[in-house]
Amino acid sequence: MKPRVWMERNLAPEALAPLETIAEVIQNGDMADLPGSEAIVIGSLINADGDFMDNIGPSLKVIARPGIGIDNVDLQAATARGILVVHTPDAPTEATAEHAIALLLATAKRVGAGLMMLRGVDITRDQLLGVEVRGKTLGVIGFGRIGSRVVQICAQGLGMRVLAFDPYLRDRSRAAGLGVELMDTMNSLLAEADFVSLHTALTPETRHMIGEAELRQMKPGACLINVSRGPVVDEAALIRLLQEGHLAGAGLDVFDPEPPLSDNPLLSMPNVVATPHTAAFTVEGLQAMSRGIVEQILQVLRGEQPTFLVNSEAWPGRVGKD
Numbered sequence: 001m002k003p004r005v006w007m008e009r010n011l012a013p014e015a016l017a018p019l020e021t022i023a024e025v026i027q028n029g030d031m032a033d034l035p036g037s038e039a040i041v042i043g044s045l046i047n048a049d050g051d052f053m054d055n056i057g058p059s060l061k062v063i064a065r066p067g068i069g070i071d072n073v074d075l076q077a078a079t080a081r082g083i084l085v086v087h088t089p090d091a092p093t094e095a096t097a098e099h100a101i102a103l104l105l106a107t108a109k110r111v112g113a114g115l116m117m118l119r120g121v122d123i124t125r126d127q128l129l130g131v132e133v134r135g136k137t138l139g140v141i142g143f144g145r146i147g148s149r150v151v152q153i154c155a156q157g158l159g160m161r162v163l164a165f166d167p168y169l170r171d172r173s174r175a176a177g178l179g180v181e182l183m184d185t186m187n188s189l190l191a192e193a194d195f196v197s198l199h200t201a202l203t204p205e206t207r208h209m210i211g212e213a214e215l216r217q218m219k220p221g222a223c224l225i226n227v228s229r230g231p232v233v234d235e236a237a238l239i240r241l242l243q244e245g246h247l248a249g250a251g252l253d254v255f256d257p258e259p260p261l262s263d264n265p266l267l268s269m270p271n272v273v274a275t276p277h278t279a280a281f282t283v284e285g286l287q288a289m290s291r292g293i294v295e296q297i298l299q300v301l302r303g304e305q306p307t308f309l310v311n312s313e314a315w316p317g318r319v320g321k322d
Contacts, residue, residue, distance in 0.1 A: 003038040003301055004059075008046060011066075015290035019298060039064060039297045042072075044258065044277065050077035061318045062300045066289035067092045067280055068145075071202040071229060075311050082317030084300060085310040088292030089145065092280030097149035099279035100197050100227045101158075103251025106273040107223045108133050108195070110249070113270035127270055131194075134159040139193030141186060142228065143169050147199035148178065155179040165189045190217040195225060202229035212237035215247065223249040227279045230256035239265050242272065253279045 005019060006029045019025055026033050034040065034056050041064045042048060048063055053074075062084040063073055070087055078085050106112065109130040117123035138154050140147045143166035154160040155178060162180045165188075175182045183189040186209075190196060196218060200206050210224070211234040218224070224247060226233055235256050241247045249271040255264065258277060266272050280289070296306035303319055 004033075004036055005039045005041070005297060006034055006037040007041040008043050009041075011041065011293060012287045012290035015287060015294045019294045022298075022301065038062070039300065041066065041293055041297075044069065044072055046072060048073040048078075050074055050081070053077060053081055053083060058318070062086060062297060062306070064293045064297055066293050069201065069229060070310055073310075079311045079314040082314055084306065084314055084317050084319070086293075086296045086300075086306045086308050087310060088289045088296075089308055091288035091292050092285050093145045093149055095282040095285035096146045096227055096279040097153065099253060099275070100146070100150050100199070100225055100251075101153055103225050103227065103253065103273055103275070104138075104154075104195055104197065104223070105133065107225065107249040107251040107271075110271070112249075112273040116270050121270070123270055133195070135161070136194040137161045137163060137192055139183075139189040139196045140164045140180070140199060141189065141196065142166055142199030142201075143175070143180075143182075144199060146227075147197075148174065150197055150199065151178050151180045163189045163193060186214070187217050190214055191219065193222060194219065195223050197225040198228045198232055200228050200232060202231055207231050208234045210234065210238075212240070215241045218247065220246055221248045223247065223251065225251040227253045230254040230258060235264075235266070242266075242269055247271075249273070253277055 002024045005023045005025050007027045008029060010027045016025060036059050037056055038059050039062045053060060060083055063078060065073060065087045068087060068089045070085060073085050075085060110128045113123050113127045138160045140151055140162060143164045151162050151164060155162045163183050164180045165183045165186045172182060209232050215237055238250060242250060251273045252266060253275045254277055260267060267274060299306045300319055305315055309315060
């Protein structure tokens with residue numbers, strides 16, 4: 001009998017061919033088909049805790065998460081059960097970096113307010129007055145794959161002064177080559193930046209890392225860009241400071257919770273540009289994530305250690321066990 005691979009959503013068809021020859025692949029899967037699966041591919045909306053894993057049963061060998069974030073997977077529970085967790089950290093870099101810059105420019109140019117005016121909302125001409133980003137200061141929090149690419153584009157392409165803060169950064173020499181100034185504290189970055197772009201993982205330490213105190217540290221008239229995870233920002237505080245006018249705008253691809261509630265004030269503010277967690281959702285990004293996920297599932301089914309194994313202490317887990 002072929003192993004079952006259950007997928008919450010479709011992957012790129014051209015990437016699936018090698019997997020479909022050896023496995024029963026269920027795309028856009030019904031939750032009723034989960035039990036008995038050896039591999040599952042999930043997005044950000046499924047809470048993969050211990051109970052979820054136990055409901056699938058002892059057949060489950062690997063949980064695959066396209067993209068970087070694995071905050072909705074209980075790693076401790078997976079490791080305790082010998083379930084491997086994999087992701088594709090390189091695949092969404094370009095798409096997400098470009099999306100962050102798209103939100104930055106749309107916020108600077110008041111694209112959201114302009115669209116609302118065209119749709120008949122009562123928007124004054126003054127609310128459409130934008131700014132040029134050349135010569136402005138961008139503060140990037142998180143200097144990993146995506147943050148580094150944002151820095152490169154904004155410093156070398158848009159002519160912005162770029163600051164970065166990352167307490168986990170090991171190789172500080174990369175900053176010099178990209179034309180970025182590394183800041184010793186997040187607050188010093190917040191105080192200088194005209195735009196702040198968030199590129200950090202969601203962990204217990206980063207949940208509500210940007211709260212009211214941090215938002216008030218930002219310059220009056222500054223803008224916040226978030227393509228990381230919604231709970232990194234205290235959303236209620238962000239709403240207050242946007243309504244007060246302390247912040248000029250925000251570009252958001254992520255919310256807390258997701259999907260955002262229909263009455264979330266951020267969705268109707270003229271100084272907010274919002275997208276529905278689609279930063280990595282490009283043709284190229286989907287193909288790269290699909291290839292990476294399929295290859296790692298194939299590795300697990302062959303009894304090989306996958307390339308981007310998050311919980312390496314779980315290896316070999318249930319691999320090779322029937």
